[in-house]
Amino acid sequence: MTPKLAELNSATEDEFVRVLGPVYEHSPHFARRAAAHRPFADLEHLRHALQQEVNHAPESEQMELVKAHPDLVGRAVLTAESQGEQAAAGLTDLSEQEVETFRRHNAAYRAKFGFPFIICARMNKKDAILEAFPRRLQNDAGTEKKTALDEIHKIAALRLHDILWEN
DSSP states (O other): OOHHHHHHHHSOHHHHHHHHGGGSTTOTHHHHHHHTTOOOSSHHHHHHHHHHHHHTSOHHHHHHHHHTSOOTTOSSOOOHHHHHHHHHTTOSSOOHHHHHHHHHHHHHHHHHHSSOOOOOGGGOOHHHHHHHHHHHTTSOHHHHHHHHHHHHHHHHHHHHHHHHTOO
16 A cells, blocks of 8 residues: 555545645536545555446436536646646647647537547547547447546546556
């Protein structure tokens, strides 16, 4: 068990939420609920508890989580986590034409599904993301909701790892 995990296991609920609240974008209530499952033996146990809180949440809360994510290359003010993730994917150094392509894809995706296109940017680069847009636009709403939640769990797992394995 990492020292940081041991600290989280014995932390107050508020401190636990302060540290792990950013794991799921603008949704610290999932960390608050997961705190009830302490102590965690390891990172995987903690990751699973957080993920289960999302998976077992009412659909309305799941959709709030999905909608809490920003558009890729959008105009929204990003959390520090989102800024770093988009930069890692090469999305902060785009030509005007590439920015316009992202805006067009984002608009088409939102028009069809009613929520932002979500992909784990740290596990993809600009070209792979641009290729995913038209492919995923062919999906139905149920498939895309599941895909969005799967991608959110990937993002959360990486954020959790960053928090617990800081040097």
